[in-house]
Amino acid sequence: VHGGCSRMELLPRHPRHRRVLLVSAVATVTFTALTTTFLVAFLASANTATGSHSAPPTRQDIVFAINATSFTGEDAWITATWSASEADLKIGSGDYVCYQDSFCTIVKDVNLWVGVFPASANITSIGPQEWPESNPPWLATAPIAWKPLYTTVGQVQFHLERQREDQFLALFGNGTIHPVMLRVSPIVRFNSSGLPNHVHIARTDSVDEMRVMWQSKFGDASQVRWGFKAKHYTFSAPAIAVTYQKSDLCGPPATTHGWLDPGYLFNAVISGIDEGQYVYYIVGNDQHGWSEESRFRGVTRPNATASLNITVVADVGLTYIDGSQYHWMEPHAIETTSGMEMAWDDNISALPNLHRDQTSHSSLPAFHHTRHLSSRAAATLDRTDVIVHVGDISYATGYASKWDRFLKQIEPLASRIPYMTGHGNHERDYPLSGDAFGGGDSGGECGVATSTRFVMPVPANATGAWYSFEQGPVHFVMMDTEISWVPGSPQYTFLETDLMNVDRQVTPWVIFMGHRPLYSLNVLDPNFKVLESLLFQAQVDVCLWGHVHNAQVTCPVYNGTCVTAASPGDYDAPIHAVIGNGGQSLTAFPTPRAAWSVYENSEFGFSTIQVKGATKLVMKFYADGTNHLDYHFTINRKARV
DSSP states (O other): OOSOOOOOOOOOOOOOOOEEEEOOOOOOOOOOOOOOOOOEEEOSOOOOSSSOOOOOOOOTTOEEEESOSEEOSSEEEEEEEEEOOHHHHHSOOOOOOOOSSSSOOOOOOOOEEEEEEETTOOOOBOOOOOOTTOOSSOBSSOOSEEEEEOSSEEEEEEEEEOOSSOEEEEEEESTTTSOEEEEEOOOBEETTTTSOEEEEEEOOSSTTOEEEEEEESOOSOOEEEEESBTTBOOEEEEOEEEEOOGGGSOSTTTTTTTOOOOOEEEEEEEOOOOTTOEEEEEEEETTTEEOOOEEEEOOOOSOTTOEEEEEEEOSOOOOOTTOOBOSSOOTTHHHHHHHHHTTTOTTGGGSOOSSOOSSOGGGSOGGGSSSOOOHHHHHHHTTOOEEEEESOOSOOTTOTHHHHHHHHHHHHHHTTSOEEEEOOHHHHOOTTSSOSSOOSTTTTOTTHHHHHHSOOOOOTTOSSSOEEEEETTEEEEEOOTTSOOSTTSHHHHHHHHHHTTOOTTTOOEEEEEESSOSEETTEEOGGGHHHHHHHHHTTOOEEEEOSSSSEEEEOSEETTEEOOOSSTTSOOOOEEEEEOOSSSOOOOOOSSOOTTEEEEEOSOEEEEEEEETTTEEEEEEEETTTOOEEEEEEEEOOOOO
């Protein structure tokens, strides 16, 4: 089950480690590339891709062609044309196909299908496997994306994005359980494959800094260059490059058919930033080129009188805009990220559905798959101070190509707004890997894929992904619900010390976050009950949770009972908000409703929190697509003196 797993005892495990390479700074250059477009028909059984696959038998009745092999820019549409026999369509395999609907429940016989693969792929059929969180097509290397074919002749389109590796398309028969390769296309190449990609930023533990992260095909010395005026880069800082191998992961499918070389994951820190100051930056090096310019705003200093706009999500995933099938479909995820782009627009509920049709690219706005925002979206993002994603981020679960699509999907937001993440079960859990539950929910990634892509201000001695930071009038605390939190554990010691030492004169609001919820559906989870007295004693205002795929809000609650303040504005108890409706399926609510549950909605969406000084906090829940405001609550507090 995507959102849940069985409860297991808290046992000590052995965490894995990453490899780190320090690189240095270099200067600027302009990168250009050329485009060629032509029809390439691949009729013979020759093997033109660089991966490993057996030559199919020669059949002159099968035709497979693509309309281009070279592209420039960030993305491109490619058309594949095929012609097969009626016999090929009649070998119904009964394979599962999830169409782009809400719950992925439609099943239809599949025989012919076309997949997109990295150039290094081994497309040998391997038959059904029992790896955790895995699914067909059963090939030694899983496709990045694929589409079923139901006619003997036709065309199918794929939306390709610039990757570290070249790509190719392949035509298969005999379904997805025991697929038989019929034809392979020539290599499809983006001439700018060496450029930096997947740029995003995050807070450090210092208010005058910002960490910039990106991914690249090459590990050569790279840097971030920045200034306080567009196109003027006065300063630079060297980047650290991190990579990992199969041996750094914990098991299949991450180490088998889901594996894709991550290239190099860079991060560099910009320092000396004043509050509200705009910073314009690029990343890369002279040898392979530089990213497009992006910008962010210096963070609001801890201050009880300041205001803060926070966008919050959990359990999101990603969407291929061409309607492709892929591992663990999240067709509504792109609606969530599109809504987040406009979350602070004063007229958000009046805006049209930005997502529109997933199967016809002509109706999709360009910023769904590039770093370019509309002027309105860019102006709206400038009003966002921080984004928090409370676990279950990409749902890669061992299928590494999903990380590339997810990072591309969030890049318009995350390259401009600090994107803070926490680990969920689908980032961290794997047997004998050191987590608290022992399930296979991460598909063998065991936190490595996430921690290398999203570097958070985790304490140096931490054995998990817990941390805290301050911004404006808010003290944020992110726990790692996948690593032991029992009293006496390193995480509990951190949480207790951190929460009990917040200066409420400076940051009067405390927002606590973790993936698995203490309160959800109609249950108080006994695994996390040990934390409740700490949260209450520390006077935490709001707890944000994911994992359960819906939206839910409690009353101010302690020990399963609603609490009323002694007088208006006094502290009562934490309000718990589940925000797991970001895109990965939906969970229905049981009946009867718990007495402490004041809002329940099984609808995809995103949420915002606005904090106004020391006395007011407003949380809003929006529905995807229509951007309709479905619910909100307000906390009014007396100013602390």
